[in-house]
Amino acid sequence: MSRSAFQILPYRRPPAGDAPVNDATAYRSTALRHPTQPLVVIPQTLSEITGPVYGYGRLGPMDHDLTRQHDGAPLGERIIIDGRVLDEDARPVPDTLVEIWQANASGRYAHAHDTHDAPLDPNFSGAGRTLTDAHGHFRFMTIKPGAYPWHNHDNAWRPPHVHFSVFGRSFLTRLMTQMYFPGDPLLRFDPIFAAIPTERARERLIASFDLGVTDPGRALGYRFDIVLRGRDATPMDL
Amino acid sequence: MLPLTPAQTVGPFFAILVPATGRATLVTDHTAGQRIVVEGSVRDGAGHPVVDALVEIWQANAAGHCNHPEDSRTLGPDATFDGFGRVHTDADGRFTLETIKPGVVPGPAGQPQAPHLVVGLFARGLLTRLVTRIYFEDEPSNALDPILACVAPDRRSTLVAARRAEGRYRFAIVLQGPHETVFFDV
Numbered sequence: 001m002s003r004s005a006f007q008i009l010p011y012r013r014p015p016a017g018d019a020p021v022n023d024a025t026a027y028r029s030t031a032l033r034h035p036t037q038p039l040v041v042i043p044q045t046l047s048e049i050t051g052p053v054y055g056y057g058r059l060g061p062m063d064h065d066l067t068r069q070h071d072g073a074p075l076g077e078r079i080i081i082d083g084r085v086l087d088e089d090a091r092p093v094p095d096t097l098v099e100i101w102q103a104n105a106s107g108r109y110a111h112a113h114d115t116h117d118a119p120l121d122p123n124f125s126g127a128g129r130t131l132t133d134a135h136g137h138f139r140f141m142t143i144k145p146g147a148y149p150w151h152n153h154d155n156a157w158r159p160p161h162v163h164f165s166v167f168g169r170s171f172l173t174r175l176m177t178q179m180y181f182p183g184d185p186l187l188r189f190d191p192i193f194a195a196i197p198t199e200r201a202r203e204r205l206i207a208s209f210d211l212g213v214t215d216p217g218r219a220l221g222y223r224f225d226i227v228l229r230g231r232d233a234t235p236m237d238l
Numbered sequence: 239m240l241p242l243t244p245a246q247t248v249g250p251f252f253a254i255l256v257p258a259t260g261r262a263t264l265v266t267d268h269t270a271g272q273r274i275v276v277e278g279s280v281r282d283g284a285g286h287p288v289v290d291a292l293v294e295i296w297q298a299n300a301a302g303h304c305n306h307p308e309d310s311r312t313l314g315p316d317a318t319f320d321g322f323g324r325v326h327t328d329a330d331g332r333f334t335l336e337t338i339k340p341g342v343v344p345g346p347a348g349q350p351q352a353p354h355l356v357v358g359l360f361a362r363g364l365l366t367r368l369v370t371r372i373y374f375e376d377e378p379s380n381a382l383d384p385i386l387a388c389v390a391p392d393r394r395s396t397l398v399a400a401r402r403a404e405g406r407y408r409f410a411i412v413l414q415g416p417h418e419t420v421f422f423d424v
């Protein structure tokens with residue numbers, strides 16, 4: 001076998017137990033969509049430890065402020081979501097794309113397939129994006145999304161949430177998740193939140209209210225830090 | 239060590255953020271390499287089309303170079319090719335990728351891997367991302383690929399796109415059932 005002249009540093013395998021399960025029977029959409037065969041464990045190669053890092057797509061000046069993307073202001077309670085993207089070793093992940101999407105204050109998405117009987121807001125699209133700075137820091141201005149009913153079971157309501165999409169430095173660090181709000185009574189009834197098996201892991205998706213993040217007279221502040229997979233200590237020859 | 243942030247489903251409304259539906263073009267007129275088209279589909283355990291899946295592609299360029307600082311090999315980077323694409327399935331659960339066939343990327347012990355696209359799949363009803371690969375039927379090097387070798391022989395064909403014509407391939411992602419696609423823990 002020929003060996004090329006460099007090594008790769010693999011990413012740590014996630015510990016068992018804290019990740020959500022795809023076979024979550026209480027979340028009905030999983031029934032026909034979760035794979036039934038076990039995942040096949042493969043080694044990490046250059047194909048996986050690399051990934052899109054050069055700022056996928058162009059950012060517009062108002063992309064991080066969902067309250068200023070239209071001529072008028074959206075209805076709802078203005079909030080700031082402030083956080084950092086870190087790896088498991090607490091190292092900041094700089095210059096990485098963070099994207100959010102969410103329902104409006106009435107609990108309605110600006111999407112053709114959302115049939116919830118709540119008003120659309122012509123001043124709210126519900127999509128935002130930003131890059132983390134050199135310290136892994138990001139900040140969005142938006143409005144607090146509303147709860148909305150869905151068809152999963154009788155009298156089912158999704159708790160207010162903001163969808164997050166984060167890339168990190170590698171194909172292996174890619175994360176899609178949802179941020180929830182502290183003290184929400186709907187959380188304990190939500191089968192998507194409950195698909196995360198442990199309370200300690202579920203709590204990581206609940207933002208914390210932070211008076212220090214607020215913009216006095218204008219917006220409440222929440223802190224939401226995101227932790228992506230980190231590197232293993234032992235390099236691998238390629 | 240900090241504990242990982244858990245994943246949640248992408249849900250059905252991701253298109254608010256990225257509207258590309260049905261087709262993703264990773265190339266420009268100036269991208270080097272053999273142009274290929276992959277006609278993909280996503281189906282569930284009942285054979286129904288999955289109309290709200292998000293498919294992400296990551297691949298090397300025609301020289302086998304990954305557009306990333308950790309690929310320090312002296313292979314020609316291609317300024318017209320990032321190697322990343324994302325697309326929603328359409329109303330029939332289908333998607334089309336316009337890209338180039340990637341070059342050779344080294345495997346775990348430096349041996350060559352067969353040309354492949356790395357795939358991440360998100361959808362309503364999936365709490366986590368599913369990871370798979372697209373290989374190409376007309377590549378003899380598939381027989382020596384170190385990742386395909388990790389897969390039971392009778393399931394390897396689920397990772398190989400069928401050749402329909404010169405540079406045209408078809409690839410079915412089946413989430414569940416007898417022809418279930420192989421998904422990876424990586």
